[in-house]
Amino acid sequence: MKSEEVKNLIIKSLDADSSPQEMAGKLENAGVSYDFSRGFGDKVIEKLFSASLSVNREVEFVRSMSYVFNRIALTGIAAIIILMISIFLMEGSFSLNSILGLGNNYDESIICMLTGK
Amino acid sequence: MKESYRQTDENELIKASINGDKFAFSEIMDRYRKLVARTVKGMLGDSVFAEDIGQEVFIKLYHSLPEFRGEAKLSTYIQKIAINLTLNEIKRRKRFFSMFSQKGNSEMYEFEVADVDNQEKREATDIVNRALMSLDPKFRIIVSMRMLQGYSTKETAEILNLPLGTVLSRLSRAQEQLKEIIGKL
Numbered sequence: 001m002k003s004e005e006v007k008n009l010i011i012k013s014l015d016a017d018s019s020p021q022e023m024a025g026k027l028e029n030a031g032v033s034y035d036f037s038r039g040f041g042d043k044v045i046e047k048l049f050s051a052s053l054s055v056n057r058e059v060e061f062v063r064s065m066s067y068v069f070n071r072i073a074l075t076g077i078a079a080i081i082i083l084m085i086s087i088f089l090m091e092g093s094f095s096l097n098s099i100l101g102l103g104n105n106y107d108e109s110i111i112c113m114l115t116g117k
Numbered sequence: 118m119k120e121s122y123r124q125t126d127e128n129e130l131i132k133a134s135i136n137g138d139k140f141a142f143s144e145i146m147d148r149y150r151k152l153v154a155r156t157v158k159g160m161l162g163d164s165v166f167a168e169d170i171g172q173e174v175f176i177k178l179y180h181s182l183p184e185f186r187g188e189a190k191l192s193t194y195i196q197k198i199a200i201n202l203t204l205n206e207i208k209r210r211k212r213f214f215s216m217f218s219q220k221g222n223s224e225m226y227e228f229e230v231a232d233v234d235n236q237e238k239r240e241a242t243d244i245v246n247r248a249l250m251s252l253d254p255k256f257r258i259i260v261s262m263r264m265l266q267g268y269s270t271k272e273t274a275e276i277l278n279l280p281l282g283t284v285l286s287r288l289s290r291a292q293e294q295l296k297e298i299i300g301k302l
Contacts, residue, residue, distance in 0.1 A: 006241045007299045010248055013264045014292040016285075024267030031238030032245050034154040034163070034265070036171050041146045044175045045139050 006030050127191055135182050146175055149195050152266070156199040159261030161206060162250050163242070170206050174199045196266075196276060200258060207254050244302060251298045256291035259284055 009030060013023035084094070091098035122130060122144040133141030153174050154167075161167040177198050185194055245264070249257050258277065262268045268276065274284045 003240055003244055006244050007248075007302065010245060010264065010299060011292065011296060014260065014288055014295065016270075016288075020263045020269050021267035024263075024265060027241075027245070027264065031241035032265070033151075033238060033242060034158045035151055036154050036168055040150065040168065040171065041143055044146060044172050045143055047172065048142070048176055048179050049139055 153199045155265040160203045260291045
């Protein structure tokens with residue numbers, strides 16, 4: 001089909017009394033065709049499914065991190081409780097000094113130690 | 118494996134795709150890739166950018182399939198995604214070009230009429246591309262939907278969420294513009 005005919009079809013296709021489907025069909029028959037390049041579908045599939053694969057990996061990583069954190073947190077809490085009990089049994093109170101392991105005459109001993117007097 | 122979906126009903130394909138079946142989704146793409154190509158390339162020209170937007174359309178479709186209720190046809194749903202993404206791209210590029218360049222709209226499109234098997238077809242598609250690209254985007258979408266997809270004025274108004282009168286007046290103004298443009302092509 002010559003280019004003049006294509007141009008006429010373009011104008012006619014917008015006429016109010018023309019049938020849009022019929023005109024679209026005529027243009028297609030005239031060679032007006034649109035498609036994506038070869039491998040288009042494969043690229044989309046690759047993007048979609050490699051992306052979901054990496055999302056799965058991320059989810060897996062977060063799950064294992066949360067498992068490890070739970071184990072560490074539970075062990076840590078148990079250690080703190082044991083420490084508190086032992087401090088209470090040894091010192092008989094939860095004062096700051098007993099938690100820090102400082103004796104009542106600690107200040108003076110440090111001064112003696114530092115000054116050598 | 119993919120061939121086994123050739124005759125499969127669309128609803129089955131949607132369900133399988135939601136469950137992560139890539140062959141089912143690939144079949145959906147095969148059925149609608151030309152529809153998307155006409156919409157995207159009709160508005161952006163036959164360029165690498167249009168290919169990228171085409172890919173985005175199907176990626177967005179895949180992610181939004183669980184929300185598709187089947188109230189409208191799948192073709193209409195895909196068409197809407199394609200139109201929205203294409204209009205966003207036009208706006209984005211307009212902003213970019215107004216910031217960095219003094220060039221007019223018509224210069225921001227590339228023409229690479231690819232994969233058209235013979236010279237005559239190539240010329241025909243090229244004429245339509247040039248005519249469409251010379252139009253303002255708000256006219257271009259309406260013209261492209263009628264001329265390339267065969268949508269009626271009423272269908273176009275519904276899909277674009279525009280009053281019927283607006284579509285009619287834009288079509289008429291676009292036709293006037295096209296008469297002038299085509300004379301120069």
